[in-house]
Amino acid sequence: DAATRGLRRICELQRNSVLSFVYASAYEGHLVDMVRYAKECGAYGVSVNFCAPGISTEGVDASCLVPTDTLIEEVVSTYDRIHDLTEGRIIYVIKHPLCMFPRRFIEKLRLRQQIATTCHLQHRTGAIIGHNGELTLCNHMAAFPVGKYGADYTDGNSLLHLYDSPTVQRVFDKMKMYPSIRCRDCSVYEDCAGGCPILWTQHK
Numbered sequence: 001d002a003a004t005r006g007l008r009r010i011c012e013l014q015r016n017s018v019l020s021f022v023y024a025s026a027y028e029g030h031l032v033d034m035v036r037y038a039k040e041c042g043a044y045g046v047s048v049n050f051c052a053p054g055i056s057t058e059g060v061d062a063s064c065l066v067p068t069d070t071l072i073e074e075v076v077s078t079y080d081r082i083h084d085l086t087e088g089r090i091i092y093v094i095k096h097p098l099c100m101f102p103r104r105f106i107e108k109l110r111l112r113q114q115i116a117t118t119c120h121l122q123h124r125t126g127a128i129i130g131h132n133g134e135l136t137l138c139n140h141m142a143a144f145p146v147g148k149y150g151a152d153y154t155d156g157n158s159l160l161h162l163y164d165s166p167t168v169q170r171v172f173d174k175m176k177m178y179p180s181i182r183c184r185d186c187s188v189y190e191d192c193a194g195g196c197p198i199l200w201t202q203h204k
Helices: 002-013 031-040 068-077 079-085 103-111 156-163 166-175 181-185 197-201
Strands: 018-023 045-050 054-056 059-061 090-094 115-117 134-136
Touching: 018 031, 031 045, 031 079, 068 079, 103 115, 134 156
Parallel strands: 018 045, 045 090, 090 115
Antiparallel strands: 054 059
16 A cells, blocks of 8 residues: 555665554554564564553543553563564663563563663653644643743743743653652663653553
């Protein structure tokens, strides 16, 4: 189809292309198939991302989530096949707290540099500017902007001033309250930071 032809063309033009996909409820049980499809399109490497809930003024939409136990079982049980299929050029962008996975599995991913965790939200190192100039701290929270171009910032300096303002920092502080206090003493806290704060709307 057109999408497959487009992906193959990209991979032909960019020989070191890494194709990324989101593992969501619609693809439950087909993780290996998705990686195989990416390789058949010519991907040099593959990045596996995991769906997170969307938050709007109407509430939390978690319909795309794969049940946690199912997700962990499929990711761990298919790892060796996926590692071989990609010749080791696989990266898992894990949003869940790392303690939910077997420790040896996480250690293997870290040793092979096949894991990416956390995001700009956890380290307060970025934000998202939408098509209408609205500034949000997470793309899953587009309904809750912290500023808008033309009203709250007009250039780089005013954007930095807004970003460092007490108002925005309070939003960061509120988001960072979700992880368990036990996370603070964890040996992989810097890598994990308690997982994606949005996921804490679904887990205790």
